[in-house]
Amino acid sequence: MSPPAQAPCQLILALDLETREEALAMLDRLGGSLKWVKIGLQLFTAYGPDFVREVASRGYHIFLDLKLHDIPNTVAKAVQSIAALPVDLLTLHASGGREMLEWANRARADHAPGLSLLAVTVLTSMDETQLRSLNIDNTPEGQVLHLADITLQTGIQGLVCSSLELGPLRSRFGREPIIVTPGIRPAGSAADEQKRIMTPAAAAAAGSSFIVVGRPILQAAEPAAAAQAIQAELQPSR
Numbered sequence: 001m002s003p004p005a006q007a008p009c010q011l012i013l014a015l016d017l018e019t020r021e022e023a024l025a026m027l028d029r030l031g032g033s034l035k036w037v038k039i040g041l042q043l044f045t046a047y048g049p050d051f052v053r054e055v056a057s058r059g060y061h062i063f064l065d066l067k068l069h070d071i072p073n074t075v076a077k078a079v080q081s082i083a084a085l086p087v088d089l090l091t092l093h094a095s096g097g098r099e100m101l102e103w104a105n106r107a108r109a110d111h112a113p114g115l116s117l118l119a120v121t122v123l124t125s126m127d128e129t130q131l132r133s134l135n136i137d138n139t140p141e142g143q144v145l146h147l148a149d150i151t152l153q154t155g156i157q158g159l160v161c162s163s164l165e166l167g168p169l170r171s172r173f174g175r176e177p178i179i180v181t182p183g184i185r186p187a188g189s190a191a192d193e194q195k196r197i198m199t200p201a202a203a204a205a206a207g208s209s210f211i212v213v214g215r216p217i218l219q220a221a222e223p224a225a226a227a228q229a230i231q232a233e234l235q236p237s238r
């Protein structure tokens with residue numbers, strides 16, 4: 001029997017704007033052109049849970065990118081608080097360790113079974129020299145795989161990683177884990193400061209579950225058209 005077809009890769013807009021007004025105006029301009037929005041530390045710190053509810057009330061699925069990292073009890077309590085919000089995906093740091101990940105996943109199962117947790121492995125801003133300075137004697141890819149092992153053993157649903165790590169991660173862990181990849185640039189668009197980039201089509205082909213895209217949509221003359229063009233690239237070829 002052939003394996004089940006992998007779910008198509010979906011687009012998440014990184015709503016990296018300064019004010020609530022700018023963010024809501026952008027969502028107005030986007031109309032119904034995409035389904036997922038990532039709210040990060042900047043807007044969450046400024047406007048809090050009400051802003052999350054406001055975006056969700058417009059019909060978007062929410063990826064809350066808070067990258068939690070603290071003692072197990074504190075992270076579990078934060079997950080419990082987030083269970084009261086309409087959030088579908090939430091990030092935490094894999095480097096918080098096995099116990100923190102287990103406690104977070106237990107809080108999720110008890111209070112927010114519809115929520116998926118995603119562990120950030122190695123930040124893409126870290127290179128091998130920076131890992132060495134933390135006494136981590138591993139390459140970034142080796143460390144990503146090590147942290148992914150720990151994360152997925154705890155039952156956590158997925159990972160955030162660079163698209164360049166998709167191949168090794170899918171080879172080792174198969175199709176099941178959710179893998180979210182930022183650092184995506186449509187062919188021909190500015191890389192900005194992102195270095196290790198892939199096109200939407202290449203990331204989808206390499207096994208990304210969700211791509212996160214910010215500036216190529218936010219700074220486009222026609223954001224809705226830019227979002228639609230990216231989504232067209234994600235359709236599996238027939």
Ligand code: C5P
Pocket residue numbers: 014016040123124125161162182183184192194212213214215216
């Ligand atoms: O504008 P751009 O498409 O580069 O935005 C990418 C988004 O993904 C930003 O919200 C950024 O914080 C996030 N991100 C990233 N690289 C990571 C993790 C998250 O660019 N390794």
